[in-house]
Structure formats: structure tokens, C-alpha cells
Amino acid sequence: xxxxxxxxxxxxxxxxxxxxxxxxxxxxxxxxxxxxxxxxxxxxxxxxxxxxxxxxxxxxxxxxxxxxxxxxxxxxxxxxxxxxxxxxxxxxxxxxxxxxxxxxxxxxxxxxxxxxxxxxxxxxxxxxxxxxxxxxxxxxxxxxxxxxxxxx
Numbered sequence: 001x002x003x004x005x006x007x008x009x010x011x012x013x014x015x016x017x018x019x020x021x022x023x024x025x026x027x028x029x030x031x032x033x034x035x036x037x038x039x040x041x042x043x044x045x046x047x048x049x050x051x052x053x054x055x056x057x058x059x060x061x062x063x064x065x066x067x068x069x070x071x072x073x074x075x076x077x078x079x080x081x082x083x084x085x086x087x088x089x090x091x092x093x094x095x096x097x098x099x100x101x102x103x104x105x106x107x108x109x110x111x112x113x114x115x116x117x118x119x120x121x122x123x124x125x126x127x128x129x130x131x132x133x134x135x136x137x138x139x140x141x142x143x144x145x146x147x148x149x150x151x152x
Contacts, residue, residue: 001077005047009033010094013053013070013085017060020068025053035073043078048121050083050101052094057084057148071150081121081151093132093143100128122149 001007009025014032016022021039024032049071051057057071071084083101104124125147133144 001041001043001046005045006050007046007048007079008050008052008098010052010098013051013056015055015058015069020060023055023068023070025051025056025070035068035070038070038073039076041077046074046077046079048081048083049074049079050098051085052083052089052098054085054088057082057086057150071148075151079151081119081149083121083125083147083149086146086148087142089146090143093136096132096135097125097128097147100131101125104128119152122152125149 011028012026014024014026016024021036022034024034027033051070051074053070055069057069059067059069069084071082074082074084101121101124104127105120126149129144129147132147133141136143
């Protein structure tokens with residue numbers, strides 16, 4: 001993560017309600033990237049973290065005002081924007097959303113605000129979620145509602 005301005009994690013996410021800093025992205029093999037590890041890194045050049053994994057922005061319903069989750073850890077580490085999920089997502093939906101988000105952010109011309117499109121992640125996610133909603137139907141809200149953007 002230190003060498004990149006953008007990171008994309010397409011893996012499983014795991015929330016630890018008993019000890020939130022043990023919440024983790026489950027990487028290949030048995031390796032875990034824990035919230036405690038993420039929050040302890042300083043990434044001054046970080047721009048966008050795309051957490052295409054389950055429960056990466058899920059809080060604890062017993063502490064609704066608390067924001068201790070993987071997405072918050074990415075913000076604390078220095079990412080300006082984070083795309084995450086509020087609950088478990090469907091494997092078939094994640095690639096669709098990622099394709100549409102990156103397709104919008106990396107488009108040529110068309111009034112882009114920055115060279116790499118990183119400042120348009122929220123708009124890109126909004127458009128991608130709208131397209132997913134159109135594809136799966138409005139009543140299939142468990143597919144399109146969990147996607148969120150934090151930051152700028």
C-alpha cells in the first residue's frame with residue numbers, strides 16, 4: 001500500500017464485534033490485514049481504497065455512533081476516499097460495480113476533474129450503484145444498497 005496511490009481489495013472481509021481492531025481483510029492463504037495494521041500505517045500519498053469485500057464499513061449495532069471499521073481505518077491511514085460495503089455483498093455484483101466505477105473514473109476527456117479521476121470516486125460509485133439497481137431491480141436492494149463512499 002505504501003507504493004500505491006490506489007488500492008483495490010477483492011477478497012473477503014471479516015468484522016470482529018468483540019474486538020473491532022481485529023476486523024480484517026482476508027488475503028490469500030491464511031493472511032489477514034487487520035484494522036489495527038491498517039490504522040498504524042501513514043500513507044500521505046494515498047488517494048483511493050476500493051474495498052470490494054463484505055462488511056468493510058459495517059459498524060456495531062450496539063454502538064451506532066461509533067465508526068470503527070475497515071473503511072475508517074483506510075481513512076485514518078491517509079486515503080482521501082474509500083469505497084466500502086455496509087454488509088455482505090454478492091460475488092456477482094462486486095465485479096459489475098468495480099467495472100463501472102473504474103470505467104467512469106478512467107474515461108477519456110468528458111470534463112474529468114483530475115488526470116486520474118480519483119476525485120470522482122463518489123460520483124462514479126453513485127452511477128455504478130444506479131446501474132446495478134437497474135440491472136437487478138429496485139426490489140433487490142440487498143445487492144445495491146450496501147455500497148458506500150467515505151471521504152472526498
